[in-house]
Amino acid sequence: MSPIKVKFVDLGEHYRRIRDEILPVFDNLSLKGDYIMGEELKKCESNLAQYCETKYAIGVANATDALILCLKAMGIKEGDEVITPPHSFIATAGSIAAVGAKPVFVDVKEDYNIDADLIEKAITYRTKAIMPVHFTGRPADMDKIIAIAKKHNLKIIEDAAQAIGARYKGRKIGSLGDAACFSLHPLKNLHVHGDGGFITTNDDELYSKLMKLRNHGLKNRDYCDDWGYNSRLDNIQAGIVNVKLKYIDQWNKRRQEIAAYYIKELKHYVKTPEDLDSVYHLFFIRHPLRDKLQAFLLEHGIESKVHYPVLIHLQEPARRLGYKEGDFPVAENYIKELLSLPVHTELSDEQVKYVVEKIKFFCELYG
Ligand SMILES: *Cc1c(COP(=O)(O)O)cnc(C)c1O
DSSP states (O other), X not given: OOOOSBOSOOHHHHHHTTHHHHHHHHHHHHHHTXXXXXXXXXXXXXXXXHHHTSSEXXXXXXXXXXXXXXXXXXXXXTTOEEEEOSSSXXXXXXXXXXXXXXXXXXXXXXXXSBOGGGHHHHOOTTEXXXXXXXXXXXXXXXXXXXXXXXXXXOEEEEEOTTOTTOEETTEETTSSSSXXXXXXXXXXXXXXXXXXXXXEEOOHHHXXXXXXXXXXXXXXXXXXXXXXXXXXXXXXXXXXXXXXXXXXXHHHHHHHHHHHHHHHHHTTTSBOOOSOOSOOSSEEEEOTTHHXXXXXXXXXXXXXXXXXXXXXXXXXXHHTTTOOTTSSHHHHHHHHHEEEEOOOTTOOHHHHHHHHHHHHHHHHHHO
């Protein structure tokens, strides 16, 4: 096997390019001893709200907590159901289970997002919310989802962990549902040095509940309105966001540039996405000989991944709810053929060309 020529991600290189701006954040805040719930976080929340074109942004410890806190703030609990796709990172459904509610899965469509046309069939008198995922950075079918939510009086919590900066019909992801949850995990398009996340909303009441919930339910230093949690975004992480946010559009644009090249070069060889309505946190292709293709690429020094090899409804805790193979045929068929190609901002044009060349070569060999 040849040495790795194209890494799936390159966080060290990502940091190296902005190191001079990041290091003083740590130094300045440490000299002040200003670690938790300070000015830096306030500035970060105001920057994120402005960026996402929402009234509010609330920094939290990670996107999983963001989802859980939103569910909690909306009063969703044991006995309730929340509709969500089976093809996502496990945390989407996990957050629903974490508040005692039941994740009710609805199959996906060609764009890998929840198939809105199947949602109404899954609604019962227990359904309280829909949790669409803007999977891979591509917005879900929000017009239909919003219409269904209105008709059935359901809340919408967007899992926007992969979709910072994406737009749906011109509107930034963040304000389409009642709340949107973003991740700042190191693998995401905008990331901090550890775990982090935030929630956006335009809803005054939800905002004030969430601000308390993430900080022990406290309304000020000493008085608590409700039981809460410790789920805050640290000032150092907030300071890193404040540095990096000015680059996110440029980074997303680079991802889209790479995606456009993959699509142009590969669309006659493998199944690719069709357009650029995505910030391409992930770039999926499909090929019937996926495992063989993945091994072939690695032999040529190219890393690729499968997101995520086990669909959520086939994970143990979901099977205990009664889910099984065959329940979601579209997702189950896609997952066998899916492969994520490297699409990070540090890739050079030569590396992207090399990936394309090797995939074409494979397809010419094996069809
Ligand atoms: C990463 C991710 C999460 C979880 O984010 P954390 O910040 O790691 O908790 C949730 N949903 C999706 C779709 C994700 O990609």
